[in-house]
Amino acid sequence: MTNASIGSAWGAPAGEALPKVAYGKGIHVYDAAGKRYIDASGGPAVYCLGHANEEVNAAIAQQLARIAHGYRYTFTSDPLEQLRDLVVAACAPKLDQVIFLSGGSEAVESALKIALQYHSARGQMSRRRFIARRRSWHGNTLGALSVSDFLDRRAPFEGALLEASFVSAVNEYRPPAGVGSAQLSQYCVAELEEEILRQGSDSIAAFIFEPVVGAAGGVVPAPAGYAAGIREVCDRHGVLLIADEVMCGSGRCGTWRALEHDSVIPDIMAVAKGLGGGYLPLGATLYQRFVADAILAYGGRVLTGHTFTGHTTACAAGVAVQTIIKRDRLIERVRADGPVFLRMLREVLKPIEAVGDIRGRGFFVGIEFVANRATRQPFDPAAQLAHRIGRAAAHDGLLCYPSMGNVDGICGDTVILAPPYNTPLDQLREIAELFAHSVRRAADELDTSAATQSKS
Numbered sequence: 001m002t003n004a005s006i007g008s009a010w011g012a013p014a015g016e017a018l019p020k021v022a023y024g025k026g027i028h029v030y031d032a033a034g035k036r037y038i039d040a041s042g043g044p045a046v047y048c049l050g051h052a053n054e055e056v057n058a059a060i061a062q063q064l065a066r067i068a069h070g071y072r073y074t075f076t077s078d079p080l081e082q083l084r085d086l087v088v089a090a091c092a093p094k095l096d097q098v099i100f101l102s103g104g105s106e107a108v109e110s111a112l113k114i115a116l117q118y119h120s121a122r123g124q125m126s127r128r129r130f131i132a133r134r135r136s137w138h139g140n141t142l143g144a145l146s147v148s149d150f151l152d153r154r155a156p157f158e159g160a161l162l163e164a165s166f167v168s169a170v171n172e173y174r175p176p177a178g179v180g181s182a183q184l185s186q187y188c189v190a191e192l193e194e195e196i197l198r199q200g201s202d203s204i205a206a207f208i209f210e211p212v213v214g215a216a217g218g219v220v221p222a223p224a225g226y227a228a229g230i231r232e233v234c235d236r237h238g239v240l241l242i243a244d245e246v247m248c249g250s251g252r253c254g255t256w257r258a259l260e261h262d263s264v265i266p267d268i269m270a271v272a273k274g275l276g277g278g279y280l281p282l283g284a285t286l287y288q289r290f291v292a293d294a295i296l297a298y299g300g301r302v303l304t305g306h307t308f309t310g311h312t313t314a315c316a317a318g319v320a321v322q323t324i325i326k327r328d329r330l331i332e333r334v335r336a337d338g339p340v341f342l343r344m345l346r347e348v349l350k351p352i353e354a355v356g357d358i359r360g361r362g363f364f365v366g367i368e369f370v371a372n373r374a375t376r377q378p379f380d381p382a383a384q385l386a387h388r389i390g391r392a393a394a395h396d397g398l399l400c401y402p403s404m405g406n407v408d409g410i411c412g413d414t415v416i417l418a419p420p421y422n423t424p425l426d427q428l429r430e431i432a433e434l435f436a437h438s439v440r441r442a443a444d445e446l447d448t449s450a451a452t453q454s455k456s
């Protein structure tokens, strides 16, 4: 099967060929036909420094000229140690244990395994189950998929997944029936505790959640009080708290850890995407010392990782990316300019009837589309509005990240915008205006095709 035949981020219909990428520079990507795109999220919130950054490329080239890879059980390396120091400093004070991996699914997989090994080391072999949330995505490996709730991605593997149960998504725009905004945090925290008790707290290894939900929800931050509430519930029942910050972390939301916003520290955390900015495959699992101590006291070592764990050149890329972010104070910039970007988007999108909600944090924004603003009824999924918007935007020279299924796993159209952290305000404005133009075109196209169908 070719990549083209399985569709694309902007939903090229099956069989339609994808454009061939040729090169990039800063916020721009060029395809082989010479077309230029502004990259406002041509991948799932990955390219935090834009493309072809000369300093990052030079760091990679220098490392390759020395040695590409030193195997983790034979050598340590300067890039590995430097990246560990940078990441631990960014996550201070408690998340000081790190293992570097090759992406988000591996980072989540390691997080799940570390949780299981922690309980095994403490003689609590009954704690084997996970609790996760509806409308969440944690990755494509079997463990990560088991705690994910993207229905169509799970369906072919049902029956072969790890044991996990799901509590409600925490979404102010789409709260559980009968729950008002003001009660949402409290309701969802209580629901988690009920689920732990229903299963028996000595059977639960960990609760995993995205502090700001990415693709499965269309950028959904939880309301105030939620993160602190689940932290307390997990502590009360000896359940480890895993934060999946693969998409929302590494500065994307205006703090290095997304959960910093809530002053909450998880026991285990997964990061990826923005850690290496897409220059080379890179992810990491961080965990607290008490977790490591329990495993080490048992006489073991943390049983996770792969041949390319701590890959020397991938770590060198990560060091370069993180050094630039720190030196140029880009996270502070995301924090300051994020609300401005959100305001720009609200200004241009509000007049469009199909726009239901515009939400986000930092340079991580989700736009949800609805057939009826008053009832928040989603569009017919057959219309594929999110993907139509993605295609219209690509046609207009803008890359964004459409996703479907946020309402019930099938219905729901959202598009994510996640520009590089160094995007200046005038380009944020350009993204907002171009995006509004593409949304209008896609919505008009949908109206036209509905009118044609009703006539025929």
Ligand SMILES: Cc1ncc(COP(=O)(O)O)c(C=O)c1O
Pocket: 044, 103, 104, 105, 106, 108, 137, 138, 139, 140, 210, 214, 215, 244, 245, 246, 247, 248, 272, 273
């Ligand atoms: C929140 C979250 N966790 C995990 C993953 C899996 O990461 P990867 O695709 O790098 O394996 C993703 C990917 O989109 C993600 O958004």
